[in-house]
Amino acid sequence: MKFSVSTNEFQKLLGSISGVIPAKSTLPILENFLLELSGDTLGITATDLEMYTTVTLKVESKDKGKFIVPAKRLLEIVRSLTDPTIKFTVDLESFKITLNTENGEYKLTGETDENYPSLPEFKGEKELKVGNDVLKRMITKSEFAVSSDELRPAMTGVLIQIRPEELSAISTDGHRLVRYRNTSFRSKHKAIDMIIPAKTLKMAVKCFEETEGTLFFNESHIKFVFGNTTLLSRLIDEKYPNYESVIPLDNNKKLVVNKNQLLSAVRRTSLFANSTTRQVRFGVKSGSMSVSAEDIDFGMEANETLTCDYDGDELEIGFNAGYVVDVLSHLDTDDAVFLFSAPTRAAMVKPSAVHEGEDILMLVMPVRLNV
Numbered sequence: 001m002k003f004s005v006s007t008n009e010f011q012k013l014l015g016s017i018s019g020v021i022p023a024k025s026t027l028p029i030l031e032n033f034l035l036e037l038s039g040d041t042l043g044i045t046a047t048d049l050e051m052y053t054t055v056t057l058k059v060e061s062k063d064k065g066k067f068i069v070p071a072k073r074l075l076e077i078v079r080s081l082t083d084p085t086i087k088f089t090v091d092l093e094s095f096k097i098t099l100n101t102e103n104g105e106y107k108l109t110g111e112t113d114e115n116y117p118s119l120p121e122f123k124g125e126k127e128l129k130v131g132n133d134v135l136k137r138m139i140t141k142s143e144f145a146v147s148s149d150e151l152r153p154a155m156t157g158v159l160i161q162i163r164p165e166e167l168s169a170i171s172t173d174g175h176r177l178v179r180y181r182n183t184s185f186r187s188k189h190k191a192i193d194m195i196i197p198a199k200t201l202k203m204a205v206k207c208f209e210e211t212e213g214t215l216f217f218n219e220s221h222i223k224f225v226f227g228n229t230t231l232l233s234r235l236i237d238e239k240y241p242n243y244e245s246v247i248p249l250d251n252n253k254k255l256v257v258n259k260n261q262l263l264s265a266v267r268r269t270s271l272f273a274n275s276t277t278r279q280v281r282f283g284v285k286s287g288s289m290s291v292s293a294e295d296i297d298f299g300m301e302a303n304e305t306l307t308c309d310y311d312g313d314e315l316e317i318g319f320n321a322g323y324v325v326d327v328l329s330h331l332d333t334d335d336a337v338f339l340f341s342a343p344t345r346a347a348m349v350k351p352s353a354v355h356e357g358e359d360i361l362m363l364v365m366p367v368r369l370n371v
Contacts, residue, residue: 001037001061001063001064001065001088001089001090001091001092002061002063002087002088002089002090003037003042003059003060003061003063003087003088004059004060004061004085004086004087004088005042005057005059005060005085005086005088006057006084006085007078007081007082007083007084007085007086007101008084009057010057010078010086011075011078011079013044013055013057014033014044014071014074014075014078015075015079016055016206016207016229017044017045017046017053017054017055017203017206017207017229018046018071018072018075019199019202019203019206020046020047020048020051020052020053020203021033021046021048021071021072022048025048027049029068029111029115029116029117030047030048030049030117031070031071031072032068032069032070032071032110032111032116033045033046033068033069033071033074034046034066034067034068034113034116035066035067035068035069036065036066036113037059037061037063037064037065037066038064039061039062039063039064040058040059040060040061040062041056041057041058041059042056042057042058042059042061043055043056044056044057045119046071047117049117050197050199050200050233050234051197051199051200051203051231051232051233051234052119052120052231052232052233053203053207053229053230053231053232054119054229054230055207055228055229055230056228057228065090065092066113067090067092067095067097067110067111067112067113068110068111068112068113068116069097069108069110069111070108070110073108074108077099077106077108081099081101083101083102083103083104085101085102086099086100086101087099087100087101090110094109095109095110095111095112096109096110097109097110119232120221120232122216122218122221122223122232123218124216124217124218124223125217125218125219126189126192126216126217126218127214127215127216128162128187128189128214128215128216128217129212129213129214129215130167130185130212130213130214130215131212131213132212132213132226134167134182134184134185135204135213136205137180137182137355137358138167138169138180138182139158139169139201139202139204139205140205140330141169141178141180141330141360142158142169142170142171142178142180143158143171143198143201143202144171144178144326144330145171145172145173145176145177145178145326145362146158146171146172146173146198147172147173147174148173149173152174153236153238154195154236154238154239154240154241155171155172155173155174155240155241156197156198156236157171157195157196157197157198157200157235157236158170158171158195158196158198158201159171159193159194159195159240159243160193160194160195160196161191161192161193162187162189162191162192162193162194163187163189163190163191164186164187164188164189164190165183165185165186165187166181166182166183166185167181167182167185167187168180168181168182170240170243171198172241172243172363174365175320175323175364175365176323176326176327176362176363176364176365177243177246177247177346177362177363178330178360178361178362178363179243179247179359179360179361179362180358180359180360181358181359181360182357182358183357183358183359184356184357184358185357192217193240194217194222194235195235195236195238195240196222196233196235196236197233197234197235197236200222200231200233203231204224204226204231207224207226207229207231213225213226217235219235220234220235220237221233221234221235222235246346246363247348247361247363248339248341248345248346248348248363250341251339251340251341251345251347251348252312252339252341253284253310253311253312253313253315253339253340253341254309254310254311254312254337254338254339255284255289255308255309255310255312255337255338255339255340256308256309256310256335256336256337256338256352257289257306257307257308257309257335257336257338258306258307258308258334258335258336259328259331259333259334259335259336260334261306262291262306262328262336263325263328263329265291265304265306266280266291266321266324266325266328267321267325268302268304269291269292269293269302269303269304269321270293270321270322270325271293271302272293272294272295272300272301272302273293273294273295273321274293274294274295274296274297275295277320277367278320278321278322279293279318279319279320279321279367279369280292280293280318280319280320280321280324281293281316281317281318281369282315282316282317282318282319283314283315283316284308284310284312284314284315284316284317284340285310285314285315286310286311287307287308287309287310288305288306288307288308289305289306289308289310290303290304290305290306291303291304291305291306292304293321312340315340315343316343316369317340317343317347317366317369318343318366318367318368318369319347319364319366319367320367323364323365324364327349327362327364328349330362331349331351332351333351333352333353334352335351335352336349336350336351336352337349337350337351337352343366343369344366344368345366346363346364346365346366347363347364347366348361348362348363349361349362349363349364350362
């Protein structure tokens with residue numbers, strides 16, 4: 001079996017789906033790509049059993065066949081090549097693979113595909129078309145706040161809520177919460193909730209084409225189709241926490257501050273914070289705010305003062321610096337708006353302006369201040 005492929009395009013597509021390959025697996029066969037040739041079309045598949053990604057590209061060939069090849073090794077080889085074209089020759093009996101370029105010849109060994117996991121049968125009961133700009137913003141604004149705690153599986157994914165006139169994404173790890181809403185969205189579906197694994201959404205962003213994507217889903221799976229890429233993933237079959245109950249309704253102390261100045265101040269002062277708590281302290285009053293941190297054990301402390309607009313009583317409140325940095329880094333406006341109520345209550349964080357039809361709300365839980 002022989003085929004020729006563009007080096008740059010091949011490398012790009014391998015890289016786009018390589019994130020699916022598990023770093024460590026009890027099933028070594030998952031550490032391979034499945035390559036399937038049918039005439040002038042080459043399909044490349046990667047899976048971790050929870051998610052299957054397939055990309056296709058045009059090649060020069062009239063042959064047919066399939067085999068698996070070590071993913072990491074193939075990607076490293078292709079990335080190292082500078083020739084514009086790679087010619088593959090595959091012996092489908094011994095699975096010896098030869099790569100020829102203008103200046104070199106490289107050999108490696110693949111395997112038969114007979115033990116490679118087959119794609120689950122999927123019948124998409126519902127279909128949804130979403131502009132990739134909307135989908136990308138929804139994912140990038142929400143997935144960073146998911147939990148990594150496998151004992152709370154629902155929170156390791158993003159809750160997607162589809163309504164006739166609204167699309168929402170919610171994520172939380174118990175310390176932060178993000179709710180993204182797009183009210184410019186229209187759907188024929190009445191009310192659908194599903195929890196999509198964070199890894200799936202990150203992979204979807206990497207696979208985006210500059211076109212509208214189509215989503216197919218049923219009770220157990222979701223399938224993304226973007227141009228020449230198909231991504232199939234299991235949904236998380238759990239009940240999502242009642243996130244609305246933790247969104248405060250009485251945060252009436254409003255702080256408006258330059259986002260980049262505050263972000264830089266938090267990053268600098270956090271270098272002096274206790275390495276366990278990473279606590280930074282905000283002292284807020286009319287016209288100015290202080291950002292400070294200290295580590296009593298090592299005798300370190302730092303304090304910075306910023307100008308701001310603030311319309312409430314003086315307030316001191318502590319936060320984990322990492323959570324504040326994450327939230328501020330995902331705001332795309334010059335100013336950040338904080339809404340406080342008390343030092344022990346969640347702070348609401350919003351951008352100072354939003355795109356038409358958007359509503360973005362972030363919560364950060366405070367930490368108890370050092371005495």
